[in-house]
Amino acid sequence: MRTVYVNGDYLPETEAKVSIFDRAFLMADGVYEVTSVLGGKLIDFPGHLARLERSLNELDMKKPAAFDDLLEIHRELVRLNGIEDGLIYLQVTRGSDGDRDFVFPDAETTEPTLVMFTQSKPGLADSPQAKTGLKIISIDDLRWGRRDIKTVQLLYPSMGKMMAKKAGCDDAWMVEDGFVTEGTSNNAYIVKDGKIITRELSNDILHGITRAAVLKFANEAQMVVEERPFTIDEAKQADEGFVTSASAFVMPVVEIDGTALGGGTPGPVATRLREIYLEESLKAAV
Amino acid sequence: MRTVYVNGDYLPETEAKVSIFDRAFLMADGVYEVTSVLGGKLIDFPGHLARLERSLNELDMKKPAAFDDLLEIHRELVRLNGIEDGLIYLQVTRGSDGDRDFVFPDAETTEPTLVMFTQSKPGLADSPQAKTGLKIISIDDLRWGRRDIKTVQLLYPSMGKMMAKKAGCDDAWMVEDGFVTEGTSNNAYIVKDGKIITRELSNDILHGITRAAVLKFANEAQMVVEERPFTIDEAKQADEGFVTSASAFVMPVVEIDGTALGGGTPGPVATRLREIYLEESLKAAV
DSSP states (O other): OOEEEETTEEEEGGGOEEETTOHHHHHOOEEEEEEEEETTEESSHHHHHHHHHHHHHHTTOOOOTTGGGHHHHHHHHHHHTTOSSEEEEEEEEOOOOSSOOSSOOOTTTOOOEEEEEEEEOTTGGGOTHHHHOEEEEEEEOOOOSOTTSOBSOOHHHHHHHHHHHHTTOSEEEEEETTEEEEESSSEEEEEETTEEEEOOOSTTSOOOHHHHHHHHHHHHTTOEEEESOOOHHHHHTSSEEEEEETTTEEEEEEEETTEEOTTSSOOHHHHHHHHHHHHHHHHHOO | OOEEEETTEEEEGGGOEEETTOHHHHHOOEEEEEEEEETTEESSHHHHHHHHHHHHHHTTOOOOTTGGGHHHHHHHHHHHTTOSSEEEEEEEEOOOOSSOOSSOOOTTTOOOEEEEEEEEOTTGGGOTHHHHOEEEEEEEOOOOSOTTSOBSOOHHHHHHHHHHHHTTOSEEEEEETTEEEEESSSEEEEEETTEEEEOOOSTTSOOOHHHHHHHHHHHHTTOEEEESOOOHHHHHTSSEEEEEETTTEEEEEEEETTEEOTTSSOOHHHHHHHHHHHHHHHHHOO
């Protein structure tokens, strides 16, 4: 039985509830972050906190009262649940004024909802998928236009994951106006002639915390990074592909729409970046 | 204190809660309907039920156990809350298997969540706004690509309503690729030289229950209806504008982006359609 956090209380997971009038339940009016835990420590935590603040600001959403205490709550959840490796999920919603209206509730009198819970994932950094790589399908990107804000509007990414599953694959890359935006819950990359190619930041994609770290490490390792959109056709002709996310770190992609990349096995750039990322992130873990 | 319905129970509204792991709370994985109540009776109820079934089917979502009993629950909520005029909100979510994953939970073992509540709106059919009309702004349509499915992904429409409010207006019409899609919570129409123009049905707009009824009544009254997209410029030069929705019925639009339509007062077509719709719908109310 997990202990989870809801608005100041640590509760058994089965008792963790929110009002049916909560704006996240009725209107998807909430934002979230997922932080990895390795060896009991938080990976890239300041990055997640900074992005959370940005998401809240973009939506004129109040910080939860406990914003300054978030590190402490993360650590308490790790402790209470004995998490060695795993994830901590955090969600902030605009709360509820006890009824439903498209107009935002009065920010003076309506407190945001803050929910946090852990997911234990023993051996998270040693995922067997990192050795075999992911098989990807491409699907149309039907999401809303502000993917830079990490909202809970995850129905389409969830549908995308189901489409991949039905196709016998692991994930989907989404395509808009002919170019790949990103994966259902990760940023997308290809490698060609030693060059790492990934879409530039804009409102079209999530500003991945792991993306920022991986690109920094790539630059420091003298790798060439080109930030621009690429097509599925270009991806199929690439030497390698990979994705990055807070929970998968750097994960090789070995097949796109049935076409094997490189030899159909994880490439050297993805493998090297995964090693560097895990090594450096563990050093900086809090 | 309202009595609301949650998964088989009639509860005081303050005790109406759902798990933090509910898919609607975490992933906007839910659909909804809003039915008007006039004189204690339900307006267009079979239409809302049919659309609910379509939304569920499009998302591979199970019908809540009580699907066949929905009319009865609607009536019981009307009775328990003494609703003469108002709204009944119904939401179905994919439920929860007690954790968070992009992959849908097992449909065999995971029951959908069914939530319903009333909103009392005395004099709903005599709204003063029907006499003065709505002032509208235009905004970009940033919503996802399946607006034909009535999901709870309402963050952007909610933001649109706030943009309208800040501009001193009542609502926003959303524009995509140069053409109006619809309002934040209603379908959009203009009238030019006696012709009613409204966007044709597709995945780009909600398939309004009130829209279907109003177009039927318009045809029966020998009015000319043209189903095609229109621009904001065309709308500004129209003789009239109006919107339709389950809660506003037919509501005149008198201003778009600061330009008065017709004389800046509700036009005859909108006014007549509102009368016909209310008259006919009341006759068919259950």
